Structures are given as C-alpha cells and as structure tokens.
Amino acid sequence: MSALVYVEHHEGEPVKGSLGVLGKVAQLGNEVAAVLLGTGVEGMAEAVGRHGASRVFVADDPALEAPLPQPRVDVLAKLVESEGFDNVVFGASVLASDVAAGLAARLDAGLNWDLVDLELKDGKLVGKRPALGDSVIAEVGWKSEPRLALIRSGTFEAAETGGSADVTKVPVEIQDFSKQAVMVEQAHEESQGPSIEDADVIVAGGRGLGQPENFSLVEDLAKALGGAVAATRAVVDAGWYPYSTQVGQTGKTVSPKLYIACGISGAIQHKVGMQGSGTIVAINKDPNAPIFEYSDLAVVGDVHEIVPKLTELVREKRGS
Ligand SMILES: Cc1cc2nc3c(=O)[nH]c(=O)nc-3n(C[C@H](O)[C@H](O)[C@H](O)COP(=O)(O)OP(=O)(O)OC[C@H]3O[C@@H](n4cnc5c(N)ncnc54)[C@H](O)[C@@H]3O)c2cc1C
Numbered sequence: 001m002s003a004l005v006y007v008e009h010h011e012g013e014p015v016k017g018s019l020g021v022l023g024k025v026a027q028l029g030n031e032v033a034a035v036l037l038g039t040g041v042e043g044m045a046e047a048v049g050r051h052g053a054s055r056v057f058v059a060d061d062p063a064l065e066a067p068l069p070q071p072r073v074d075v076l077a078k079l080v081e082s083e084g085f086d087n088v089v090f091g092a093s094v095l096a097s098d099v100a101a102g103l104a105a106r107l108d109a110g111l112n113w114d115l116v117d118l119e120l121k122d123g124k125l126v127g128k129r130p131a132l133g134d135s136v137i138a139e140v141g142w143k144s145e146p147r148l149a150l151i152r153s154g155t156f157e158a159a160e161t162g163g164s165a166d167v168t169k170v171p172v173e174i175q176d177f178s179k180q181a182v183m184v185e186q187a188h189e190e191s192q193g194p195s196i197e198d199a200d201v202i203v204a205g206g207r208g209l210g211q212p213e214n215f216s217l218v219e220d221l222a223k224a225l226g227g228a229v230a231a232t233r234a235v236v237d238a239g240w241y242p243y244s245t246q247v248g249q250t251g252k253t254v255s256p257k258l259y260i261a262c263g264i265s266g267a268i269q270h271k272v273g274m275q276g277s278g279t280i281v282a283i284n285k286d287p288n289a290p291i292f293e294y295s296d297l298a299v300v301g302d303v304h305e306i307v308p309k310l311t312e313l314v315r316e317k318r319g320s
Pocket of ligand 1: 205206207208209210231232233234235246247248249250251252262263264265266267268269270273283284285286289301302303304
C-alpha cells in the first residue's frame with residue numbers, strides 16, 4: 001500500500017492532529033509520504049520527517065497562502081495521480097474536510113470520514129467508524145482506489161519517531177475555476193493559553209455552574225493548571241460560552257492528559273468527545289450522574305465550593 005498524509009499547519013507549525021495521523025499511518029508498516037501546501041512551508045518538512053514520513057512533498061506558492069480548499073485540491077489531485085498513491089489520509093479540520101471532499105469529487109474516489117482507527121486487512125486499508133451515537137464501531141472499506149480517509153480530530157497522539165524525510169518540490173498549477181474564491185478577511189479569536197485541541201489539561205464547565213458568570217471558576221482553575229477551558233453543548237447553546245469550546249459529538253474531540261468536568265452530567269454526546277482523555281476527574285453534586293461511570297476520580301459535591309478550593313490548592317502548590 002502507498003499512502004499520502006495531508007499535513008495541515010498553523011503559524012509555521014504542523015498541527016498535532018495531522019502529525020498523529022501521520023504516525024498512525026506509518027505504524028501500519030509501509031513507507032508513508034506527507035504533503036505540505038502553503039507558503040514558506042518547506043521549513044516544516046524536517047518536523048514532518050521526524051513524525052514518520054519518509055518523503056515530504058512541498059508545494060510552496062502564493063496561490064496556496066489563503067486557507068482555501070480548491071487550490072489545494074488542484075495540487076493534490078495531480079500529485080496523487082502522478083505518484084499513484086492508493087491511500088490519502090487527512091486529520092479532520094474545517095479546511096482538511098473541505099479539501100478531502102473536493103479531492104474525492106475530483107478523483108471520483110470514495111471518502112470515509114469520522115474514522116477513529118485504521119488497520120490493514122489483506123494489505124488493504126480498513127477504517128473504523130463510530131455509529132449509532134458512538135455506541136458501536138463499524139468497519140468501513142473502499143470499493144476503488146485511491147481510498148480517501150478523514151480521521152476524527154484528536155484521535156491519534158503525535159509522537160516523534162526520529163526519522164528524516166526526502167523533500168520533493170511539487171509544481172503548482174491552479175485551475176481558473178479554483179481562483180474564483182478569494183479570502184476577503186481572516187480574523188482570529190483572541191484567547192489566552194492553549195487551545196482545547198492542544199491542551200494537556202482541560203477544565204470543562206456544564207450547566208451545573210448555574211450561570212454564565214460562574215465560568216470564571218472554571219477559567220481560574222484552568223489558568224492555575226496552565227490548561228484550556230471547554231464547555232458542554234447545553235451551555236454553548238444557552239450562549240454561556242463560545243461554540244469553539246464545545247466538546248462532544250457535535251463539537252470537538254479532545255484527548256488531554258487531564259480532563260476536569262465541572263457540573264457536567266456526562267451525556268453520551270459529551271462523552272464521545274472526551275473519553276480519550278488520560279485521566280478524567282468529575283465534580284458533580286449528584287452521586288448518580290452518568291459521568292461518574294467513566295471518571296477516574298469522582299468528586300461528589302458542589303462546584304461552587306470545590307472548584308475555588310481546588311484552584312487555591314493548585315496555586316499554593318505551584319507558588320503562583
Ligand atoms: C444530536 C445531539 C448532539 C449533541 N452534541 C453534544 C455535544 O457535542 N456536546 C455536549 O456536551 N452535548 C451534546 N448534546 C447534548 C447532550 O445530550 C446533553 O444535553 C449535554 O451534554 C448536557 O450538558 P450539561 O452536562 O452541561 O448539562 P446537564 O445535563 O443539565 O447536567 C448538569 C449537571 O450538573 C450537575 N450540577 C448541578 N448543579 C451542580 C452544582 N452546584 N455542583 C455540581 N454539580 C451540579 C447536575 O447534577 C447535572 O449532572 C447533544 C445532543 C444531541 C441530541
């Protein structure tokens with residue numbers, strides 16, 4: 001099997017999700033190539049090599065500067081055809097999902113999305129995809145090549161393998177129709193501390209906080225721990241916290257080392273977004289809250305009493 005992994009990057013760094021996918025594909029036992037598209041991207045090839053790619057294709061062109069899918073589809077379609085890759089794997093993000101869908105249409109290829117694992121069966125790629133509200137895992141395959149796979153974000157942890165990659169520059173030819181969309185403006189939400197996708201520690205708040213102002217409890221604890229703040233859909237829908245922090249089936253999938261859930265019931269739709277966390281601590285006043293069924297540490301009590309005390313203790317320990 002030959003595989004190409006699309007490596008997304010942000011502010012000059014490959015994103016962890018893409019590197020995790022790269023590592024997983026490399027573990028399947030075949031040589032894996034990666035592709036970097038953008039401007040000034042060649043410098044990232046070394047890091048990509050250290051995460052499992054034996055070859056890195058670099059397409060560096062002003063036409064690829066804006067995070068728009070169609071120019072990327074143009075370059076990828078040619079690369080996949082000329083190199084004959086029979087598998088193309090993406091770590092899900094808004095852009096990667098658009099690129100994967102565009103590439104599937106361009107190459108008339110099958111795309112399996114929301115995969116949480118990959119394996120080889122008889123030398124062919126098989127994907128694993130949660131179904132029925134993530135209560136079962138279905139095995140999915142492809143009827144034709146190339147096989148396109150989109151991996152659920154946060155599924156595989158990035159790990160360095162210590163290897164290095166040969167770098168190959170790729171010519172960039174953009175179709176006229178791919179120049180029709182232009183980036184008018186790009187704005188970044190100002191945030192302090194790590195994003196929930198990258199954080200080692202996440203402190204998440206739910207409806208049990210009582211009111212939006214009480215998110216300051218969660219924010220203080222996250223700050224003391226150097227972590228990020230996440231939220232449930234119930235509070236996001238109520239306008240208590242931004243949508244970008246929602247964890248779960250219709251939000252983000254996260255896998256921090258530590259996830260502290262404050263006033264969260266632990267509905268299945270929330271669980272699927274955080275069950276991959278290393279250690280789960282839940283604080284809930286209801287001893288029968290479903291979240292306790294899958295927590296490593298269950299704290300039965302009121303978030304308004306426990307969270308400030310915990311923050312104080314962390315500050316004391318850290319001397320901050
Ligand atoms: C199709 C679909 C998709 C969905 N996607 C998502 C998703 O992506 N993410 C998501 O989170 N949800 C999602 N949901 C919603 C999900 O089903 C739950 O409704 C939601 O997760 C509940 O949020 P919550 O835990 O904040 O609120 P609740 O379920 O209301 O839980 C609040 C908890 O706080 C506890 N509590 C109350 N007061 C205190 C206190 N003072 N101290 C300590 N504990 C207290 C209560 O005992 C309770 O357990 C989805 C639902 C559907 C149908």
